[in-house]
Amino acid sequence: MSVNKFSLEGRVALITGGCQGLGLVFAKALAEAGAAVAVTSRDEAKAADAARQLREETGRPALGVAVDVTDSRQVGRMAEETAQALGRIDILINNAGINVRKPILEYDEESWDLVQSTNLKAPFLCAKAVVPYMIKQQYGRIINMSSMLGTAALAERSAYCSSKGGLIQLTKVMALEWAGHNITANAVCPGPFATDLNKVVMNNPEANQFFLDHLAIKRWGNPDELTGLIIYLASEASSFMTGSSVVIDGGWTAE
Template sequence: MKTTPFDLTGRRALVTGSSRGIGQALAGGLAAAGASLVLHGFDAERLERTHEAFAERFGPDRVDAVAFDITDEDSVAQGIAHIEEDLGELDILINNAGIQHRVPLLDLAVEDWNRVISTDLTSAFLVGREVARRMLPRARGKIINIGSVQSDLARPTIGAYTAAKGGLRNLTRAMTAEWAGAGLQVNAVAPGYIHTEMTQALVDDPEFNSWICKRTPAGRWGTVQDLMGPVQWLASDASAYVNGQTIFIDGGMTAVV
């Protein structure tokens, strides 16, 4: 029995790219709210380590893991079919997996541009579409795309990433336009600069760290814990009339000049 509209007991969530970093933290937040998890990663060994740790933390009956290529249409179709047919129906999808590639646009190879767009944008379309095929007949489901402050801003050397995250914001709107009438809620969260193992080098750079703290009204880097609550809310019944929105979780960075 649910005690609050934020309770995710009885819901099953797939979080792509959840073997480490932000995805792992978001998966943990959903599980803490009661959800069962399907962890995902491309590195099978790292995924298995995360699976074992989560099974110990939340119980083996509440945690599964799958490894498939989110950029390959056939691999996505097979992966989602396996989850739905062998593990159980998905109620929540978090499109989190992504990569970064720092090169000035004039020097950016087309293959690297395509790799970033494929991983950060096309994958959300492929996985989202395949999951929606199952959610739509059930007339319920939550899809949450993980954007970035670069969904709305730009910085030098990350042009492909910026284009992908900007596209993800409008993909969220497109999914809403087509699927909201059938009972799905599709939204996005756009994290600011979050302190993780993958951003540690930037945190350790005194000049960049100083710029972030001065540029952000909150005066600090974000943490993965700052992202958990908003994602739990969007995944829950508490956000039942929220659709097509991108929620910026950035300490105020995009609100000021």
């Protein structure tokens, strides 16, 4: 296979939650592979700063979009703004996510709804807004960021596990419905990566050791270790792959 299959030259990628953590890492990797990128945040200033940083570091076009991805009207404006500013949308990475850790009997309805809306409803809304552009151009790549906890459970993560498991199933339906338009949909299921979302665990010695004990590689993942998979799924190289869920978790779920 030619390495040109991995080039994203001429492509446009939209990454939700792309202004920090894994999302910003993905945006930079896609830009370095040749794509123009749009990154989103609820905070307009944060979105603008992230886009400026991406332009300076990669030399590629970058757009910052302020949006609440759980609001269908704002999501529609996000897709329209991205398409107008960058010309098209080829790649959608549904990366925005949240986790609230509580035992089931202590889990309040508001927290449950927040996790489900952010982790499951938002990818549905974003795909629904973006896919018409992909259908028009008869090309698209959808990458849904699920989790190893969409396939394996962990105590005190009821809403998170449920939402990420649901996202895997949603990905399969997307793949079936849009394959005829040359649109693929796949889910990435990371294990423990050293991100801001996981700092509360990493900074707790007992909890951190629990995680290390379950990792065959005996360390947390580096966010950069996800970028090769992201570029593959976003590129022509993965043209025959759709409806799949790829676990990348340092061996946690191999047990």
